[in-house]
Amino acid sequence: MLKNHLFTPGPTPVPPRTLLAMASPIIHHRSPEFSQILAEVKEGLKYVFQTNNDVLLFASTGTGAMEGAVANALSPGEKALVVRGGKFGERWAEICKAYGIETINLDIEWGRCVKVEKILEYLIKYNDIKAVFIQAHETSTGVKFPLKEIGEALKDRDVILVVDAISALGAIELLVDDWHLDIVVGASQKALMLPPGLSFVSISEKGWKWIERSKLPKYYFDFKKEADALKRNQPAYTSAVSLVIGLLENLRYIKKRGLKNIIEHHKRLSEATKSAIKAMGLNLFTKEGLSEAITVVEVPPGIDGKEIVRLLKEEYGIMIAGGQGRLKGKIFRISHMGYVDENDIIVVISALEAVLNKLGYHVKKGVGIKAAQDILFH
C-alpha cells in the first residue's frame, strides 16, 4: 500500500467533497441553474482577487489566459517590458514574441528579486513601453515580486502592469485593486484546489483602456466578449461546467474560512517547511522575497536532484517538483499551496529525511521534523 501525496506547485490536491461535487450529473451551460452558479462564482472570484471588477473565466489552463492578456492588451509592434526571473517570466517573453511585440527583458538572476527602481529605469530609458509583464511569484524559483510597490510606481504612468498570479492567488497576499494591478491572471490548479482546466483574468479600469484600442488578433480569449456575457451571468462560449461547479464549492470554502486566515495558514506551513529545511542543513535556493506558496531548496553537492524526486515518488508516494529549465537536477520544490495541512508537512519532511540519508547526505532522523513541529504544533 502506498498512498499518494501531491506537493507539486500545480496541480495540487483537490478536496474530496469538491471531487464529488464535480462528479454530479452534468448540467447545461445555458441553463438557469448554471447561470446562478456563475453569479455566485463571479462574487467569489472578486473576493479572492480582492477586486470590485468582474473576473473573467476561461476553459483553459493558465498559459491560455496569459496569451489572452497579451493579445487583448497590445497592438502589433508595441513594446513591452518583461521581468524575467525564471521560467514563467520567460513564458511572458515567448508569448509577446509570438505576437510580434517587441520585448525589453529585465533579466534577474534566478532566485533573486527585482528592484522597483530598475523597472522605472527601463521605463525612462524606453519611454514607449506600453505594458510591464511580471509574476506575483516565480513558481520556478520561489521568489515573490514586490507588486505593491511596482503597482504604486506605475499607476500614474502610461503603462499597464500585467501579472501572472497563477500560483499566488489564494496562497499569498494579493490586493488587486489596492495595489493597482491592471491585468491579473489566475488558474484553477493551484491554491484554488481544483483540477487544471480553468483560468481567470481580472482587469482594471486602466486595463480596459488598453484593451479598447488593442489590435492583436483574438477570438477564444476575447476579454470584451467574455466580460459582456459575464454581465448576464453567461459564458461567451461553452463553459467547463464540471470544473466551475468544483470552483463554486471551493470559493464557498474560502469565503467561510476567510482569505486572511488562509494566507496565514500558508505562511505557517511555509515557515515550518523552510525551518525544517534549514535544520537539515540544506540551503534555500530562494535568496530574496521568499514566497509562502512554495519552498525551493538547493540540492546538496554530490547528489542528483532527480534522484530525490524519484525516490520520494517511488518509495514514499510523495510527488514534489524538480527544477525547470536551467535548474533541472539542481533544486527541488515543495509546494504547500491549497489543500495542504500541518500533517502533510510532517509527512513530506519525514520522507525527505529518509531519502536524503539513503542518497548519502546525512541527516539526523527527526531533526527536520522537530523544527517543523516547533512552528506547527505549539
Place this chain on the structure above:
Amino acid sequence: MLKNHLFTPGPTPVPPRTLLAMASPIIHHRSPEFSQILAEVKEGLKYVFQTNNDVLLFASTGTGAMEGAVANALSPGEKALVVRGGKFGERWAEICKAYGIETINLDIEWGRCVKVEKILEYLIKYNDIKAVFIQAHETSTGVKFPLKEIGEALKDRDVILVVDAISALGAIELLVDDWHLDIVVGASQKALMLPPGLSFVSISEKGWKWIERSKLPKYYFDFKKEADALKRNQPAYTSAVSLVIGLLENLRYIKKRGLKNIIEHHKRLSEATKSAIKAMGLNLFTKEGLSEAITVVEVPPGIDGKEIVRLLKEEYGIMIAGGQGRLKGKIFRISHMGYVDENDIIVVISALEAVLNKLGYHVKKGVGIKAAQDILFH
C-alpha cells in the same frame, strides 16, 4: 422529485462511471502515470478519428481548437472559403476575420446542404484560396455536409479542408484519413460523453505543410509544439488531468463497443426520433443531409418555441435546445448524441407529446411514442 434529462447537443450526459473516474484524487501531468494515460488516450483518439496521425489534445472547449486551426494553418492576408450554413459556419468566418484572413463565404440556406460543385466553382473563381472551412454537420440546423465527396475533390488541389467535427465525432461516420480531411477539430462534451473542457485536432500530412509555413500568431494552441510533446506522451503545457482521465474511460468503452456499432446506435435513435416527430404531424427543419446526431424540428405555427423548451425543462426535467441566431423560437433541437439510449428517446417524445398538447397543438397521446417504438423495439 424531478430527474434531469439532458438532450442538448453539448454538453451531453456523462456516464456515472466516468464521473466517478474523474473524481479520483488528482495526479500530476508530468507523472509516469499520466504519461501512460496519454499514450493510451492517443491511440483511442486515433481510432475515433479513424486516422493514423496523432490527435492533439487541448485544455479548451471546441472554439479554442477552431481558432487554433485558423492560426496554425494560414498566414496574414491569405484567402479562405467558408461554407456558412448555420451558426458554426459563421463562427469559422468570424475567427478568420479576427485573424485578418480574407474570407469568401459560401452561404447556404439554413437547413440545406452544400453542393460539391459549388465549392469547386468558388475554388476556380478565386484560385488563391488556401483553405476551405466547413462543419461535419451543422449543429444549429442538423445538416450533414458531404465531406467524403468534398475531400475527394480537394485532395489534389493546392487547398486544405478544415473540418469542425465537434458534434459529429463518435456519432456519425467520419473517416478522417480515407476522406482526406486535413485538419479536423473535435471536443469532449458531445458524443465523447465528457464534460466540456477538452478539444482535439487531427492533422494530415498535407495539413502539416500548411502549418509549417503559417505566419499567424499562436502560443497556447501551437500545433507543432503540442505534437512534439505528444510524441513523448506529454502535454506541452499543463493538461486538464481529470478530464483526460474521464476521456480514457470513455475511449475504452468506445473501443470495446466498436465505433461501427455506436454509429449504428445513433442511426437507430435518430430514425426513431425523426419518425416520432413526423407521426406527431411536425415538420423536420433539416431539409437535406439529415444528421444522425440531432433532430431539428420546426415549431408549429402559432406556438412559441421558447415555451416548448421552457415547459419541457420546468415540468419534465428535460432539457432540449432551442434555435440559435436567426432561428431563435422557430425551431427546437433534440440531441441523441453520446450516452443516450432507447428509453431516453421514449422519455423525451412522451414529454414532448404532453407539452405540445398543453400549448394548444393537438397530438394524440402515444402517437409519437408508437412510431419510435416501432423502430426501437422490434
